[in-house]
Amino acid sequence: MAIAYPAEFRRDVVAVARKREAPFSQIAKDFGISDATIHAWVKRADIEDGARPGVTQADQAELREAKKRIRLLEQENEILRRAAAYLSQGVAPKMMFPLVRELAADRIPVAVTCRVLGFSKQAFYKWVRNPVPARDWDNAHLVNAAIDIHDSDPAFGYRFIADEIEDESGIRASERRVWRLCSEHRVWSVFSKKRGLNRKAGPPVHDDLVERDFTASRVDELWLTDITEHWTDEGKLYLCAIKDVCSNRIVGYSIDSRMTASLAVSALRNAAWLRHPYGTVLHSDRGSQFRSRKFVETLREYGITGSMGRVGACGDNAAMESFFSLLQKNVLNKHRWHTREQLRLAIVVWIERTYHRRRRQRRLGRLTPIEFETIQKATLAA
Structure with a gap:
C-alpha cells in the first residue's frame, strides 16, 4: 500500500538530492525510501519550479x-x-x-x-x-364513489352525492369536500345551470319502438312511463307511474320527494312484482332517470325491452300525458295541499279507488281498467 509522506519530508529529501553530495540510491537508503520515489519527487519539484516542462499541481x-x-x-x-x-x-x-x-x-x-x-x-x-398521502388516497376513493353514484343517477348533484357517498364508500366526507372534488372532476347534475353545461339532451339508450302507435292487443305488451311533479307547502312531490296501454291500468307507481333514478326503478320493480312481465316493451321519454344505469339494469333483470321517444316531443308519450292530465284535474287542482303526505294519500286513493275501479272508459267499452283486465284474462283462459 502506498505511503503518503508529509510534504515537509518530501521537500527535505528533494533538497538533499539536489545537492548531489551522494547518489540517489544512497539517499534513498538513508531516508528509507526507494530510488524511484526520489526520482519522482525531484521531477515533480523541477516542474513546479519551472525547470522542466510539465503541468503543475x-x-x-x-x-x-x-x-x-x-x-x-x-x-x-x-x-x-x-x-x-x-x-x-x-x-x-x-x-x-x-x-x-x-x-x-x-x-x-x-x-x-x-x-x-x-x-x-x-x-x-x-x-x-410516502408517494401517496392518506388524504389523496381517500380523495381518490371518494371521486370513484361519486362517479359511480352519478353514473347510476345523472340527476344527482354534489348534495345528493354527499348524502349517499358514506354508504357507498364507507368514508365520511363533508359536503364542502364533496363539492370540491366533484368540481375538480366535472361531476355535475344534468340539471346544472352553469354556463356552457348540458346544452344538449343526453343520448338515448333505446330506440323508439312505439312511434306514437299507442295500441296493444293484450295486457303487458306495451307499457308507458313518465314522471310528474306537484307542489305542496312542504315542497315538491314526484310521481313516477307505469301504464299498461291495453287496459289503461297503472300497473306500478312510486312517489317520493326527490326526482332520482331510484324513483323510476322503484316504480318499475313494483310493476314487475305485480305483473311478472317478460318481453314487455316499456316506452319513456329521454329523461335522465330512464337513461340511468340502475334503470337500464333493472329492465334487463326483468326481461323488459326499453323504448325512448325524441327530445321535446310530448306526442311521443301522449298516452301517458293524458293520464297525468286527468290526475291534474281530479286531484291536484282541487285545493292547496299543505303536506306531502296529504297529497300522497290523495294520489294513491284516486288511482286505486277511482281510476282503476270506478272511472269507466269508452275506449274499453265503458269498462273500468280492472273490469277490462278481468274479462280479458277470462277470455284468454277459455
Whole structure:
C-alpha cells in the first residue's frame, strides 16, 4: 500500500538530492525510501519550479475544477431539458418528484436536480417514503364513489352525492369536500345551470319502438312511463307511474320527494312484482332517470325491452300525458295541499279507488281498467 509522506519530508529529501553530495540510491537508503520515489519527487519539484516542462499541481487543480464545472453544467442542462419535456405534458408541479428519481437513476445527483428545479431534498425524500398521502388516497376513493353514484343517477348533484357517498364508500366526507372534488372532476347534475353545461339532451339508450302507435292487443305488451311533479307547502312531490296501454291500468307507481333514478326503478320493480312481465316493451321519454344505469339494469333483470321517444316531443308519450292530465284535474287542482303526505294519500286513493275501479272508459267499452283486465284474462283462459 502506498505511503503518503508529509510534504515537509518530501521537500527535505528533494533538497538533499539536489545537492548531489551522494547518489540517489544512497539517499534513498538513508531516508528509507526507494530510488524511484526520489526520482519522482525531484521531477515533480523541477516542474513546479519551472525547470522542466510539465503541468503543475495548480494547473491540475484548475483543470479538475473546470472538468467538474463542465460536468455540472451538462447535468443542469439535461435536467432542464427533461423538465421542459415533462412539464409540456401538463403535469402538476408536485409531480416533478418522479422526474428526480428518473434522473437519479441516470447518475445525476438528487441535490443538483432539487437545486435546479427549486425544491428541497427533504421534500423529495419525504415523497419517496410516502408517494401517496392518506388524504389523496381517500380523495381518490371518494371521486370513484361519486362517479359511480352519478353514473347510476345523472340527476344527482354534489348534495345528493354527499348524502349517499358514506354508504357507498364507507368514508365520511363533508359536503364542502364533496363539492370540491366533484368540481375538480366535472361531476355535475344534468340539471346544472352553469354556463356552457348540458346544452344538449343526453343520448338515448333505446330506440323508439312505439312511434306514437299507442295500441296493444293484450295486457303487458306495451307499457308507458313518465314522471310528474306537484307542489305542496312542504315542497315538491314526484310521481313516477307505469301504464299498461291495453287496459289503461297503472300497473306500478312510486312517489317520493326527490326526482332520482331510484324513483323510476322503484316504480318499475313494483310493476314487475305485480305483473311478472317478460318481453314487455316499456316506452319513456329521454329523461335522465330512464337513461340511468340502475334503470337500464333493472329492465334487463326483468326481461323488459326499453323504448325512448325524441327530445321535446310530448306526442311521443301522449298516452301517458293524458293520464297525468286527468290526475291534474281530479286531484291536484282541487285545493292547496299543505303536506306531502296529504297529497300522497290523495294520489294513491284516486288511482286505486277511482281510476282503476270506478272511472269507466269508452275506449274499453265503458269498462273500468280492472273490469277490462278481468274479462280479458277470462277470455284468454277459455
